[in-house]
Amino acid sequence: MAKTQLADxxxxxxxxxxxxxxxxxxADYAPVKGCMVIRPYGYALWESIQQFMDKLIKExxxxxxxxxxxxxxxxxxxxxEHVAGFAPELAVVTIGGGEELTEKLAVRPTxxxxxxxxxxxxxxxxxxxxxxVNQWCNIVRWEKRTYLFLRTxxxxxxxxxxxxxxxxxxxxxxxxxxxxxxxxxxxxxxxxGIKGKKSNSEKFAGAGDTYTFESLMxxxxxxQSCTSHDxxxxxxxxxxxxxxxxxxxxxxxxxxxxxxxxxxxxxxxMTHGDVNGLVLPPSVAPTQVVIVPIPAHEKASIKAxxxxxxxxxxxxVEVDEREGESAGFKFNKWELKGVPLRIEIGDRDVDGGTVIxxxxxxxxxxxxxxxxxxxxxxxxxxEIQTGLLEKHKxxxxxxxxxxxxxxxxxxxxxxxxxxxxxxxxxxxxCEAKIKTETLATTRCLPLDAPExxxxxxxxxxxxxxxxxxxxSY
Amino acid sequence: MAKTQLADxxxxxxxxxxxxxxxxxxADYAPVKGCMVIRPYGYALWESIQQFMDKLIKExxxxxxxxxxxxxxxxxxxxxEHVAGFAPELAVVTIGGGEELTEKLAVRPTxxxxxxxxxxxxxxxxxxxxxxVNQWCNIVRWEKRTYLFLRTxxxxxxxxxxxxxxxxxxxxxxxxxxxxxxxxxxxxxxxxGIKGKKSNSEKFAGAGDTYTFESLMxxxxxxQSCTSHDxxxxxxxxxxxxxxxxxxxxxxxxxxxxxxxxxxxxxxxMTHGDVNGLVLPPSVAPTQVVIVPIPAHEKASIKAxxxxxxxxxxxxVEVDEREGESAGFKFNKWELKGVPLRIEIGDRDVDGGTVIxxxxxxxxxxxxxxxxxxxxxxxxxxEIQTGLLEKHKxxxxxxxxxxxxxxxxxxxxxxxxxxxxxxxxxxxxCEAKIKTETLATTRCLPLDAPExxxxxxxxxxxxxxxxxxxxSY
Numbered sequence: 001m002a003k004t005q006l007a008d009x010x011x012x013x014x015x016x017x018x019x020x021x022x023x024x025x026x027a028d029y030a031p032v033k034g035c036m037v038i039r040p041y042g043y044a045l046w047e048s049i050q051q052f053m054d055k056l057i058k059e060x061x062x063x064x065x066x067x068x069x070x071x072x073x074x075x076x077x078x079x080x081e082h083v084a085g086f087a088p089e090l091a092v093v094t095i096g097g098g099e100e101l102t103e104k105l106a107v108r109p110t111x112x113x114x115x116x117x118x119x120x121x122x123x124x125x126x127x128x129x130x131x132x133v134n135q136w137c138n139i140v141r142w143e144k145r146t147y148l149f150l151r152t153x154x155x156x157x158x159x160x161x162x163x164x165x166x167x168x169x170x171x172x173x174x175x176x177x178x179x180x181x182x183x184x185x186x187x188x189x190x191x192x193g194i195k196g197k198k199s200n201s202e203k204f205a206g207a208g209d210t211y212t213f214e215s216l217m218x219x220x221x222x223x224q225s226c227t228s229h230d231x232x233x234x235x236x237x238x239x240x241x242x243x244x245x246x247x248x249x250x251x252x253x254x255x256x257x258x259x260x261x262x263x264x265x266x267x268x269x270m271t272h273g274d275v276n277g278l279v280l281p282p283s284v285a286p287t288q289v290v291i292v293p294i295p296a297h298e299k300a301s302i303k304a305x306x307x308x309x310x311x312x313x314x315x316x317v318e319v320d321e322r323e324g325e326s327a328g329f330k331f332n333k334w335e336l337k338g339v340p341l342r343i344e345i346g347d348r349d350v351d352g353g354t355v356i357x358x359x360x361x362x363x364x365x366x367x368x369x370x371x372x373x374x375x376x377x378x379x380x381x382x383e384i385q386t387g388l389l390e391k392h393k394x395x396x397x398x399x400x401x402x403x404x405x406x407x408x409x410x411x412x413x414x415x416x417x418x419x420x421x422x423x424x425x426x427x428x429x430c431e432a433k434i435k436t437e438t439l440a441t442t443r444c445l446p447l448d449a450p451e452x453x454x455x456x457x458x459x460x461x462x463x464x465x466x467x468x469x470x471x472s473y
Numbered sequence: 474m475a476k477t478q479l480a481d482x483x484x485x486x487x488x489x490x491x492x493x494x495x496x497x498x499x500a501d502y503a504p505v506k507g508c509m510v511i512r513p514y515g516y517a518l519w520e521s522i523q524q525f526m527d528k529l530i531k532e533x534x535x536x537x538x539x540x541x542x543x544x545x546x547x548x549x550x551x552x553x554e555h556v557a558g559f560a561p562e563l564a565v566v567t568i569g570g571g572e573e574l575t576e577k578l579a580v581r582p583t584x585x586x587x588x589x590x591x592x593x594x595x596x597x598x599x600x601x602x603x604x605x606v607n608q609w610c611n612i613v614r615w616e617k618r619t620y621l622f623l624r625t626x627x628x629x630x631x632x633x634x635x636x637x638x639x640x641x642x643x644x645x646x647x648x649x650x651x652x653x654x655x656x657x658x659x660x661x662x663x664x665x666g667i668k669g670k671k672s673n674s675e676k677f678a679g680a681g682d683t684y685t686f687e688s689l690m691x692x693x694x695x696x697q698s699c700t701s702h703d704x705x706x707x708x709x710x711x712x713x714x715x716x717x718x719x720x721x722x723x724x725x726x727x728x729x730x731x732x733x734x735x736x737x738x739x740x741x742x743m744t745h746g747d748v749n750g751l752v753l754p755p756s757v758a759p760t761q762v763v764i765v766p767i768p769a770h771e772k773a774s775i776k777a778x779x780x781x782x783x784x785x786x787x788x789x790v791e792v793d794e795r796e797g798e799s800a801g802f803k804f805n806k807w808e809l810k811g812v813p814l815r816i817e818i819g820d821r822d823v824d825g826g827t828v829i830x831x832x833x834x835x836x837x838x839x840x841x842x843x844x845x846x847x848x849x850x851x852x853x854x855x856e857i858q859t860g861l862l863e864k865h866k867x868x869x870x871x872x873x874x875x876x877x878x879x880x881x882x883x884x885x886x887x888x889x890x891x892x893x894x895x896x897x898x899x900x901x902x903c904e905a906k907i908k909t910e911t912l913a914t915t916r917c918l919p920l921d922a923p924e925x926x927x928x929x930x931x932x933x934x935x936x937x938x939x940x941x942x943x944x945s946y
Contacts, residue, residue: 028591030541031548032578037591040536040606047537063513064520068503069580069611069627070564075504091543092568093580096626097615098561105505107542107566107580118501118510133513138542138611142570153569154542 006336009275013219020269020277021148024337034143034153038262041337042149044286045265046156050136052188052283053158053260056180062132062160067114069138070105075113079238082112085205089141091153107140112206112235112257115161119253120241126165126251128243130173134160149266150223150473157261163236163253165245170230170254177228177258178211184260185225189268190281190388191215192396193225194419194468196444201428204257208232214443214468215267216396220417222443222470223267228258266473272361272388278338279361281388282381288315289377290334291343294327299350307343307355310374315381335360340384341377361388402466406457409469413438419470423454423463430458434469443468479809482748486692493742493750494621497810507616507626511735514810515622517759518738519629523609525661525756526631526733529653535605535633540587542611543578548586552711555585558678562614564626580613585679585708585730588634592726593714599638599724601716603646607633622739623696623946630734636709636726638718643703643727650701650731651684657733658698662741663754663861664688665869666698667892667941669917674901677730681705687916687941688740689869693890695916695943696740701731739946745834745861751811752834754861755854761788762850763807764816767800772823780816780828783847788854808833813857814850834861875939879930882942886911892943896927896936903931907942916941 006023007015021027026042029035038046054064070093076083091107094100108114119131136158143153160177164170178195185191193215203210207229214222236242236252245251272279282288291308293300304319311317318339320330327344334342344356357376358365361384368376399418403409412420420440424430434457435441445467454463479496480488494500499515502508511519527537543566549556564580567573581587592604609631616626633650637643651668658664666688676683680702687695709715709725718724745752755761764781766773777792784790791812793803800817807815817829830849831838834857841849872891876882885893893913897903907930908914918940927936 028594031545031587031590032541032543035541035543037541038539040538043538044536046539063517065513065516066511066519066629068505068508068510069613070505070508072504088571090568090570091566091578093564094567095563095565095577097563097617104568105564114504117504121501140542144570156539 006275006277009218009273013217013270016273017266017270018148020273020336024278026265026269027148029146029148032153034146036146036148036152036154038156041286042265045268045284046262048284048286049184049188049264050158053180053184054136056183057134057158057160060132060176060180062134062162064135065133066135066137067111067118069108071108071111071114073104073106075117076106078113079206079235081234082206086110086141089143091140091142108137109139109141110257110259111135111137111139111159112161112231113239116235116239116241116255119163120239123241123243123253125244126246129163129165129253130169131161131163131253132173133162134158147266149269150263155262157259160258161255163255165243165251165253167232167254170232170256174211174228174230174256174258177256178213181213181226181228181258181260185213185215185264186389188281188283189264189271190283190385190392191225191267191271192389192393194396194444194446196446196449196468198227198444199426199428199431199442199467201431202442204229206231206234208234211447212444214470215271216399216419216470217267217270217473218273218395220399220471221473222419222468223263223270223473224443225264225267226258226260229256231255231257271392272338276332277336279388280338280340281385282340283385285338285340286316287318287337287339288381289317289341289343290339291317291319291345292327292330292334293319293321294344294346299347300345303350304343304345307345307370307373311377314374315377341380343373359384400468403457404454409434409440409457410438413440413471417471419443419468421466422457422469423452423465424467424469425456425459425461425463427456427459427461430456430461434458439471440469441472443470443472479748479750482691482746486690486743489746490739490743491621493746493809497751499738499742500621502619502621505626507619509619509621509625509627511629514759515738518741518757519735521757521759522657522661522737523631526653526657527609529656530607530631530633533605533649533653535607535635537608538606539608539610540584540591542581544581544584544587546577546579548590549579551586552679552708554707555679559583559614562616564613564615581610582612582614583730583732584608584610584612584632585634585704586712589708589712589714589728592636593712596714596716596726598717599719602636602638602726603642604634604636604726605646606635607631620739622742623736628735630732633731634728636728638724638726640705640727643729647684647701647703647729647731650729651686654686654699654701654731654733658686658688658737659862661754661756662737662744663756663858663865664698664740664744665862665866667869667917667919669919669922669941671700671917672899672901672904672915672940674904675915677702679704679707681707684920685917687943688744689872689892689943690740690743690946691746691868693872693944694946695892695941696736696743696946697916698737698740699731699733702729704728704730744865745811749805750809752861753811753813755813755858758811758813759789760791760810760812761854762790762814762816763812764790764792764818765800765803765807766792766794767817767819772820773818776823777816777818780818780843780846784850787847788850814853816846832857873941876930877927882907882913882930883911886913886944890944892916892941894939895930895942896925896938897940897942898929898932898934898936900929900932900934903929903934907931912944913942914945916943916945
């Protein structure tokens with residue numbers, strides 16, 4: 001049973017999710033429908049993700065920049081599929097400085113169009129390529145209902161936008177970005193997932209191909225956790241952007257874009273959570289170790305500070321000395337907030353020269369002598385980090401169902417929920433039929449899917465690969 | 474004479490400024506009037522400032538968060554002076570998700586109102602205070618003309634918003650923020666300035682008192698480089714936000730806000746610039762040392778990489794091996810970009826075991842043996858950093874004119890330009906008259922201005938302190 005008043009994790013994940021986000025003070029509903037406030041504890045998670053990824057992005061030679069929030073409407077209209085995809089989601093500024101504007105401005109839903117207009121201005125020759133640019137910013141895609149972190153009108157993200165002289169170089173960046181995202185999910189957030197290519201109906205508006213990292217949530221739904229798009233020459237041609245090639249020929253640059261947003265925090269919360277609240281991997285946890293002296297003063301408190309001082313060289317540590325709250329209340333609070341390791345120290349422990357260390361992920365408690373605290377914490381932090389990833393990988397594999405018939409497919413959708421690995425003919429009509437009848441959509445063609453002869457579960461037609469299907473967020 | 478085609482620094486600072494911003498690739502004009510694109514080289518300056526300041530902000534215990542971009546219009550209207558100040562500058566969203574909105578949304582010009590609505594929701598007792606929150610974000614204040622970095626419709630900034638139980642604690646934060654800004658300007662950007670209080674007519678819309686850091690630019694104009702506002706209880710009362718005090722009394726929290734924006738980069742460019750372009754203090758320079766091998770291959774190039782490898786442990790270094798560009802072209806390019814130190818190395822230098830090191834700020838060149846490069850670079854970087862600040866301080870003091878009569882005041886405005894230290898009666902009508910007749914505005918009452926009996930330069934009335942006057946950006 002939950003120690004804090006949370007909806008049941010196993011039967012009411014959505015309600016549990018909202019409870020945890022609000023009660024752990026990760027975020028709150030904003031006064032404007034569809035918008036959210038990211039509170040300091042939630043924002044610290046985003047800062048940690050930014051720090052991890054920004055280093056990888058810079059190591060690749062991609063540089064950060066900042067492009068304007070406002071995009072003239074006619075820019076968005078240059079690439080037909082792009083505007084068709086985004087028009088219904090736009091927030092539009094019609095008044096500026098007290099006057100009606102002659103051209104309405106879209107609040108950026110993504111920045112391809114405004115960036116490419118500038119890239120065109122800045123380049124004339126193949127020597128000016130590649131362009132390797134990223135930006136961290138806010139974007140707006142109108143939503144009527146708010147689903148904190150997972151679906152909000154405004155969210156934070158990074159968007160990388162590179163341009164290359166050749167398809168090969170372009171694909172190299174597309175795949176680097178996808179792998180960089182996988183590394184962030186695996187190593188930092190301890191989240192497992194499947195890298196793959198989206199079907200035509202599920203790809204980004206204006207992309208040649210969209211690549212995704214799909215992660216399975218505890219309720220068997222799939223979360224599209226980031227995307228990397230090969231835009232081909234769609235945008236450079238729409239924007240009439242060409243440069244002079246090595247042999248004076250006209251070269252339309254090949255482009256890509258890749259984005260990773262605060263949605264990832266929604267995935268993080270669900271993936272590792274349990275009946276008592278958040279469970280954070282140590283790598284991303286704003287507080288990795290909390291020390292609770294009992295009582296919160298005198299001997300135990302002095303020792304708590306000593307231990308904190310020692311651990312601070314390697315860990316993010318907090319001592320909870322707040323008066324007027326019981327030890328039990330504090331334990332629940334820090335469990336709700338998902339702090340990976342808790343050290344309990346009482347006056348008697350000080351005399352005995354030991355503390356109790358409690359793991360958030362397994363609830364395991366051990367008694368540890370003073371001189372071993374630092375080494376045990378180091379060992380446990382590593383175990384938790386790798387353990388959470390392994391656990392999520394096992395959960396994903398255990399909930400991936402290989403089926404060969406439509407009956408089996410439907411049965412999984414009705415009973416088990418998870419990823420379904422099935423043959424599909426790649427015909428969009430067949431994909432639409434399966435979606436209508438089962439609610440399952442194609443999640444991706446896994447990059448490592450072997451060639452395999454088979455029959456489409458939908459129509460029995462020829463299929464060469466198994467696709468992943470599932471319910472999506 | 475300038476080596477790069479720039480307008481004359483001494484006679485045409487505005488044109489020089491635009492030339493440098495565009496040619497050094499710091500920023501560019503965006504397709505939307507009033508907006509700018511911050512290019513990677515310019516954005517790297519902002520990232521460096523962010524890093525420096527964010528550390529100081531966190532050390533104070535202030536935590537980062539993120540509040541929504543959109544503010545319902547009726548929020549802004551709650552504090553009368555606030556809305557009167559900002560209404561003419563708003564960008565307004567009237568369409569969302571394809572539908573006309575029932576309440577128009579302002580794109581945040583600053584976030585007091587949206588934050589305080591949430592603070593009210595999150596607090597009930599004095600135990601919930603202080604609230605110490607900061608956010609890094611974009612804001613919009615409509616401008617018809619763009620002045621890159623200095624005045625743009627959208628800009629980046631941090632805005633700190635804290636709330637305290639008492640006036641004393643509140644003022645402690647207001648002054649801490651102002652000192653933190655001064656530290657950033659002095660130590661990181663090598664910019665000197667005067668801390669002081671704004672007059673009532675120049676303060677922030679809704680503030681009790683506004684504190685500023687004013688820096689003198691080479692043309693004698695003053696740049697308001699950041700502000701820290703004591704908002705008193707104006708907003709808490711307007712928002713009807715009270716908490717229960719220690720003795721169950723009703724306490725309206727005391728609030729402050731403090732902001733520092735990309736405008737600072739405009740100040741940085743002008744303060745240290747010269748006829749050849751940017752001059753960057755090493756602390757903030759994205760590239761601190763550039764190594765130019767001549768020719769850009771073979772012996773000199775191999776040695777250049779060796780030196781680079783050694784220096785990289787302590788400095789941000791770039792080797793310019795680009796082919797097809799002459800050494801002279803490269804020297805000009807890196808001077809334009811303000812790189813503090815340049816190492817030139819030719820094939821003959823390799824044989825002789827020496828390089829030439831050239832300072833950007835003084836153009837001084839010295840020959841240095843291989844084994845002394847690292848220690849000389851360390852020494853020179855320190856000298857440049859402190860030298861630039863001292864030079865700017867001297868310039869400011871040399872251009873601060875103490876006057877006792879209106880005739881002297883007007884003469885300075887006509888001939889010398891700079892800060893004018895003069896007695897003023899603190900009557901806004903008198904201030905307005907001086908502005909109309911001389912264009913000079915009150916910049917601030919310096920915090921260290923001693924009490925001194927005198928007569929107002931405008932009306933001859935009683936004055937107790939000298940204020941600083943000047944032209945402003």
